[in-house]
Amino acid sequence: MRSFGAAAGIILLLVFFTALPAGCRRTEEVQKTVMVMDTVVTLTASGEKADDAVRESIERLKEIDAMASTEGEQSDLKKLADAAGDGTWIPLHPEVFHMLEVSQEYSQRSNGAWDVTAGPLVKLWGIGTERAKVPTAEELASAKAKVGWQKLELNPETQCARLRATGMELDLGGIAKGFAADEVRKIYEKYGVKNGLINLGASSIYALGANAKGEAWRVGIRHPRSEEKDDRLAVVSLSDAALSTSGDYERFFEQDGVRYHHILDPRTGRPADNGAVSDTIVVDGRLPDAGMIADLLTTTVFVLGPEAGQKFLDNQPPEVRGMICDRKLRLWPAHDFKDFLQQVQRDFSVME
Numbered sequence: 001m002r003s004f005g006a007a008a009g010i011i012l013l014l015v016f017f018t019a020l021p022a023g024c025r026r027t028e029e030v031q032k033t034v035m036v037m038d039t040v041v042t043l044t045a046s047g048e049k050a051d052d053a054v055r056e057s058i059e060r061l062k063e064i065d066a067m068a069s070t071e072g073e074q075s076d077l078k079k080l081a082d083a084a085g086d087g088t089w090i091p092l093h094p095e096v097f098h099m100l101e102v103s104q105e106y107s108q109r110s111n112g113a114w115d116v117t118a119g120p121l122v123k124l125w126g127i128g129t130e131r132a133k134v135p136t137a138e139e140l141a142s143a144k145a146k147v148g149w150q151k152l153e154l155n156p157e158t159q160c161a162r163l164r165a166t167g168m169e170l171d172l173g174g175i176a177k178g179f180a181a182d183e184v185r186k187i188y189e190k191y192g193v194k195n196g197l198i199n200l201g202a203s204s205i206y207a208l209g210a211n212a213k214g215e216a217w218r219v220g221i222r223h224p225r226s227e228e229k230d231d232r233l234a235v236v237s238l239s240d241a242a243l244s245t246s247g248d249y250e251r252f253f254e255q256d257g258v259r260y261h262h263i264l265d266p267r268t269g270r271p272a273d274n275g276a277v278s279d280t281i282v283v284d285g286r287l288p289d290a291g292m293i294a295d296l297l298t299t300t301v302f303v304l305g306p307e308a309g310q311k312f313l314d315n316q317p318p319e320v321r322g323m324i325c326d327r328k329l330r331l332w333p334a335h336d337f338k339d340f341l342q343q344v345q346r347d348f349s350v351m352e
Contacts, residue, residue, distance in 0.1 A: 029212070030054050037065045037177060039201030045188060046195040053191035057184040057198075064183060067093045068176040070119070070169070077170045081119070085166030089155060097159045099172060099179050100152065102289060106296055107149035110312065114300040115266035119169030120146040125271075127262040128251035134260060144269040177204040178244060178295025185291065203245060204295050206285070207238040223345065224249055224278040224325055233278075233325065234344040240285040244294040246302050247278035265303045274305030275326045282340065284319035293320065306332045 030050040033042045041061060043054045066074040070081070076096045083090055092100070103116045120143040126132045135143070151164040163170075177200045184198045185206050195209035197217055207217040216239040220232035224247045236243065248261035248271075265272040281297045283290040297320070301309035306326045313322050313334030321337040331338070331350045338350050 032058065034058055034061075036061045037180065037200065039177070039203075041201060042197075042199040043184065044197040044199075045191075045193045047191065047193045049191040050193055050196070053188050053193045053196075056191075057187045060183050060187060061180055061200075064095060064176065064180045067096055068099070068172045068179075070171075077119075077172065080161060080163055081169045084163035084168040087162065089158065089160035089162050091158070091160050094159060095179065095183075096172075097154070097161065099175050099292065100154055100161060100170075101156070102292060103175060103296065104149060104152065104154065106300060110300050110304065112149060112267050113265070113303040114174075114296055115147065115149045116170050116172060116175065117147050117149055117152055117163070117168055118264055118266040119171040120144075120167060121264050121266065121269050122171045122173070123169065125260070125262075125264065127253060127260060127271075132253045132260075134255055140269045147266055147269070149266075174299040175292055175296045177201065178242065178292040179289075180204075181206040181242060181291030181295075182289055185285070198291075203250075203298075204291060205238070205243045206241070206291050207243070208240060208285075210239065218342075219243055221245060221280050222247065222249075222278070223347070225329065225347075232343075232345070233331075233348060234341045236280070236282065236340050237342065238282070242283045242285065242291040242294040243280065244291075244298045245278065245280040246298040248276075249278070263299060263302050267303075272303045272305070274303075274308075276302050276305050276309065276324050277327055278302075279309065279322060279324040281313075281320070281322035282337070283321075287317065287319040290319075297322065306330070310334050 028048055028050045029046045031044040032054050043057055045053050066072055067076055069075050070077045076092045079090045106114045124135050124139060124143045146165055146167040154161050181198050181200055181204050188196055198206040211217050216237040219236050219238050221234050223231040223233050246263060252259050252261040261271045263272050279298055279301050281294045283294040301324060304312055306324045309324045310332040318335060321335045323331050323333040323337050325331055329348045331348055
């Protein structure tokens, strides 16, 4: 599973057109960059009330960060962890409850490839922190015993949840930023913003309408095996849609010549090892929870691997598209995603 972290955000290169002269740009285009949810967030919006939309969006992101983090008085996750195993039902913020409801649905669909109860594994491996290490077999077995989406219980009537086993912890790192992108989109709509870009650390992006040239936003997908962060696999045009991407290059450490990346398979307790090196998901904005679904699916599909991940995506609604890149730099597209790809670098081949 993925966790919050600044390093995780540097996965996409945004490809902007050359800016137009000031007098030719749309009225009241606003762009602000802040550090929130442990990542660099850049919000761009155009319209008469764009400044109000961006200001309210930043405050909303701070609220979501507080309730979805693992620490602090507002943290539902901390309250759940503190009460894990004692049978206590914990009242949740509606936002967190909704994330958990959607999460459980996809855990069932993916047979556990997606699982927000992977918190003990994330903490054990510590990937992306100074304490990253390869755990012993005993440590891994102990952490795995505290993981399992079936051990998370939800009560829709009371909006409460509980964790059945002592030591359980949730990790919303692979879903919260996508949820946050959806919330910012709602605020943009409230203020009449029809053109804008919501960039949550580049791992979760939502594009509304058009860019400054009146064309679809162009997003570059990072080359997963280039040491240059600006090298890209391909470019995707995006309008009124959410995009999320994951890769084994985001956060990792090496030990005895082996790379251990941060995308953990909750079923094995170890970094996913199935041939995938990156994946990208695009969800049409007409689908409810587009940002959140795009976010969680990047982890799910990466854990499933190229062939199983492609099959899983093909079974999703047509508004969900994506691809997996494997170690041989072969691209496994689902639905018609190959038609979305532009400027595919010659290092890559597209599978049918």
